[in-house]
Amino acid sequence: MTKEKIIEVISKNIIENLDDLENETIDPKKSMKDYGANSLDMIEVVSCSMRELNIKVPRAELADIEDIEQLADKFMEHAEA
Amino acid sequence: MNRKVGIEKINIYGTSMILDQKKLAVARGLDPEKVVSDFLIDTRSLNPPWEDTVTMGANAAKKVMEGIDPADIGMLIVGTEGSVDFGKPISTNIMGALGLHNNIRNYETKHACYSGVAAMDPALSWVASGHNHGKKALVIATDFSREHLNTKEEFVMGGTAAAFIISDNPEVLEIEMDKRGNWSTDIYDTFRPTAHAEVGNNEVSLYSYMDALEGSYADYCDKVGEKIDYKKDFRYNLYHTPFPGIAFQAHRTLLNLNREERFKKKEIQADFEERVMPGLQLSRRIGSTYGCSNFVGLAALLSTDAPIDEGDRISLFAYGSGAIGEFYSGIIQKNSREIVKSMKLHEVFDQRRECSVEEYEMLEKLRNTLIENPNFKPDFDLFGDHYKNHYEGKGLLVLKEVKDHYRTYEWS
Numbered sequence: 185m186t187k188e189k190i191i192e193v194i195s196k197n198i199i200e201n202l203d204d205l206e207n208e209t210i211d212p213k214k215s216m217k218d219y220g221a222n223s224l225d226m227i228e229v230v231s232c233s234m235r236e237l238n239i240k241v242p243r244a245e246l247a248d249i250e251d252i253e254q255l256a257d258k259f260m261e262h263a264e265a
Numbered sequence: 266m267n268r269k270v271g272i273e274k275i276n277i278y279g280t281s282m283i284l285d286q287k288k289l290a291v292a293r294g295l296d297p298e299k300v301v302s303d304f305l306i307d308t309r310s311l312n313p314p315w316e317d318t319v320t321m322g323a324n325a326a327k328k329v330m331e332g333i334d335p336a337d338i339g340m341l342i343v344g345t346e347g348s349v350d351f352g353k354p355i356s357t358n359i360m361g362a363l364g365l366h367n368n369i370r371n372y373e374t375k376h377a378c379y380s381g382v383a384a385m386d387p388a389l390s391w392v393a394s395g396h397n398h399g400k401k402a403l404v405i406a407t408d409f410s411r412e413h414l415n416t417k418e419e420f421v422m423g424g425t426a427a428a429f430i431i432s433d434n435p436e437v438l439e440i441e442m443d444k445r446g447n448w449s450t451d452i453y454d455t456f457r458p459t460a461h462a463e464v465g466n467n468e469v470s471l472y473s474y475m476d477a478l479e480g481s482y483a484d485y486c487d488k489v490g491e492k493i494d495y496k497k498d499f500r501y502n503l504y505h506t507p508f509p510g511i512a513f514q515a516h517r518t519l520l521n522l523n524r525e526e527r528f529k530k531k532e533i534q535a536d537f538e539e540r541v542m543p544g545l546q547l548s549r550r551i552g553s554t555y556g557c558s559n560f561v562g563l564a565a566l567l568s569t570d571a572p573i574d575e576g577d578r579i580s581l582f583a584y585g586s587g588a589i590g591e592f593y594s595g596i597i598q599k600n601s602r603e604i605v606k607s608m609k610l611h612e613v614f615d616q617r618r619e620c621s622v623e624e625y626e627m628l629e630k631l632r633n634t635l636i637e638n639p640n641f642k643p644d645f646d647l648f649g650d651h652y653k654n655h656y657e658g659k660g661l662l663v664l665k666e667v668k669d670h671y672r673t674y675e676w677s
Binding site for chain 2: 243
């Protein structure tokens with residue numbers, strides 16, 4: 185699994201779960217909060233992405249993550265493990 | 266082991282004062298409609314200075330004990346994360362106030378918001394074991410927020426008490442004793458390191474809640490041993506509600522679990538309105554329900570006119586920061602609704618006094634000074650006629666005085 189693929193899945197789930205992002209290109213250097221996500225939206229994006237990628241990361245490890253790229257890195261660690 | 270056990274009777278005490286969340290939102294420069302739709306809280310409970318976790322617990326229990334011989338109670342367990350003493354459990358204060366006899370077992374349980382279910386658990390096992398000599402258990406959960414003025418957490422505060430009887434005559438809800446899933450971990454999400462501080466990280470807590478939800482549900486499924494259709498096998502779903510808005514995310518998480526194709530947001534919203542919202546009708550009026558959550562949800566569900574039938578299975582999820590999750594289920598009985606409706610909970614809630622934002626701010630600052638304060642007498646005139654109108658002659662337990670740390674309570 186490549187990091188690009190992970191970012192693609194996360195980006196797709198951000199667009200699906202947040203309002204008014206249909207024509208937006210998601211910048212991995214940004215945080216989901218920059219796209220208007222509240223805490224519950226972020227949890228849903230993470231849940232959907234983990235399910236789609238078949239990765240299980242203890243969610244508590246995700247609280248300090250600052251942007252989408254860092255989230256992808258975290259997913260990579262668990263994808264390779 | 267086959268004896269039926271569960272909740273025979275239940276009451277919720279929602280305090281005597283409230284704050285309108287929309288007015289608080291306006292005072293803090295936020296969009297009031299968004300605050301209410303995000304958190305699903307319309308009003309939050311407020312306590313005058315003469316109420317604490319002891320009075321709330323006793324006031325919830327008093328109505329439950331009506332018609333029950335105190336001699337029939339063999340156990341009193343109180344769950345809280347807001348005790349007024351580190352050694353002496355508040356179950357002793359409540360036992361004294363209610364006039365229970367001396368030959369009972371009493372103690373306090375702690376596990377953040379899981380404390381109420383932690384208190385119910387030994388009562389269930391005690392009755393199920395048959396070693397209860399025909400007695401019932403009185404179980405209470407009681408909790409109240411600390412001061413959080415001008416913080417983003419300010420909108421998810423509250424307080425309430427739930428009291429219920431556990432017996433082998435579970436007329437309100439039979440608990441399915443062999444179907445209870447757990448999931449525990451060691452984490453700092455929200456915690457109370459001192460009697461004043463209620464601290465933590467919201468996001469860690471939300472993530473941990475969802476881990477515990479999925480983990481305990483998976484354990485529940487293992488214990489049931491049969492394939493469960495989450496949408497069809499539970500008539501209603503009750504979730505732990507640090508704020509009622511979290512129930513939507515919890516519901517969405519379990520509905521979509523193990524499904525190839527996810528439900529669309531609209532389908533989830535419709536199912537949430539039908540199967541979850543009826544259980545949120547009291548917590549919307551309370552705010553955070555802490556360890557009382559599942560019981561407030563049960564009482565709320567049975568106080569509505571939402572269709573429900575004898576034999577229906579409902580699911581319950583309890584969560585305690587720190588952390589633990591428990592997913593379990595219960596069976597609705599013939600008279601469940603009638604018994605709960607007879608408590609007229611919404612009518613009692615309607616009588617609460619509304620406080621202005623200024624009164625609320627004054628009150629929260631004052632209550633902060635009362636924690637661990639060795640000497641004080643609450644001012645019963647603080648809210649004009651509130652004591653006279655709401656308490657005097659009504660038989661509610663109030664804190665009369667704290668002297669050299671000794672607390673004196675009396676019935677109003």
